[in-house]
Amino acid sequence: MDVASIRLSVFIAVLCICALIEALKPKRPLTQPKGFRWLNNLGLTGVNSVILMITMPLLAVEAALWAEQNQIGLLYWLSVPLPIATAVAVIALDCAIYWQHRLFHTLPALWNLHKVHHADQDIDVTTGARFHPIEIWLSMWIKIGIVIALGVPPVAVIIFEVVLNASAMFNHSNMRLPLLVDRMLRKWIVTPDMHRVHHSTIRQETDSNYGFCLSIWDRLFGSYIEQPKLGHQGMNIGIGVFREPQEQRIDKMLTQPFRKN
Template sequence: MNEIYLGAAVLCMAAVLFLESLSPLHAAGAPLRRWARNGALSVLAVGTTLATPLLFWAVAGPLGLTMQGGLVQWGWPVWAQWVLTFLVMESMAYALHRLSHAMPWLWRLHAVHHSDVELDATTTHRHHPLENLVGALLTLPVLIALAPPPLAVLAYSLVALAVATLSHGNLRLPAWLDRGLRWLVVTPAYHRVHHSAHRPQTDSNYATLLPLFDHLFRSATPVPPDGGRGLTMGLERGRDARSQSLAALLRAPFSAAAAPVAEAARPRAARDGA
């Protein structure tokens, strides 16, 4: 399953980067260094996620924890197991994401993702490895208790991967298409609001796959008429080249200067002209 996920991640990244070259929201300026940095951080983060189950089972084995019972024991039909698996995994992703903005120590980790001053497909997996470790350790016990069909877990992971990569894309979709899709799935314009440096916007639109959760829990923020083109991405602090190095990003959560929240945005034009 790990091989399938990794293959899908590479394929999604390549596909969205190709789409970005055809219809970019913003012109990319010398992105190769940034892509290399994001790629290195992504390898560390995704590697941590995929390795965490091994660490978990090393502890769970002696404790007698097994993937038995759960939905199968409860007698749920297969289709209902799949639906519940999707809803549970999306709700866990939403809850953990929202907590990552609300709890200062989690925000210090998650801020590494938000500190990217541009937004494109390479931002998707730009996470601190410790954030992925925490997320995996919190998710695995729920999956063990639920014991969902492994194929359902893989299917959700692949769908969420595709949508997340697309939603981080530097893409200019037709306004009518983005408006129509964002009622069903997270779109680039919808998620771009979440990466705004303006705190009321960055603390909203948390959904990974289904905007329904944002609407249910009143965390949805409307997309600006320009599709988020004029928003400033990232955080107000740590925008210089030194702060954006791989070593600095790995140290960032432990820095005394790490901001607990996103700060008010400057207009994009002012930032680009600085």
């Protein structure tokens, strides 16, 4: 089974599991028609996959294979054993994604792209796959640069992409976890309750809890907010613009970075 098949299989499996738990034990009532949102959010994911396939000369795994063949990158230069290099690389990539996410909130041009993700007025498993194609494209180049500079082993790239994919769907899901379970999990990983704060319409909360997998980065770098000010049931999801129902269509999402409202 190739890397693309592995990623797709994990994507479908985690999507189905999270969707089932959401349906059985939802955290919040959804405010938008679920079928309409799913069609457009997942449709945008399909558009992104096609664009990457057409426009990217190589992906992160191919970059890792090239670095391995040419022994380029810090971990190869230091002759770090593969098991240690793999663990270090996965953790380093997760930290890099944290800072990349924070950067997309800080620079106005990048925020214009990233706000497509935040313009979803509900948050569920499909929100974790809702990103503008240009953001996906830029993110892939950033990832490729890090993979080559660090000398990330190909196996570490595969592990990281699978974990990142699964984490994004899990922590965006609308599932209701018992408070004790959430409290225990969030010591190590980003939980749905932790990440939901990040999708608040209150900008201070939007600019917090950037992590995707490991929760340590937000605590370490001072961007952690434990709970939303209005509570999980009272908080509003989304951003101040693009509140009309038609803004959830693919065509509208594609043009949102270039419009103010």
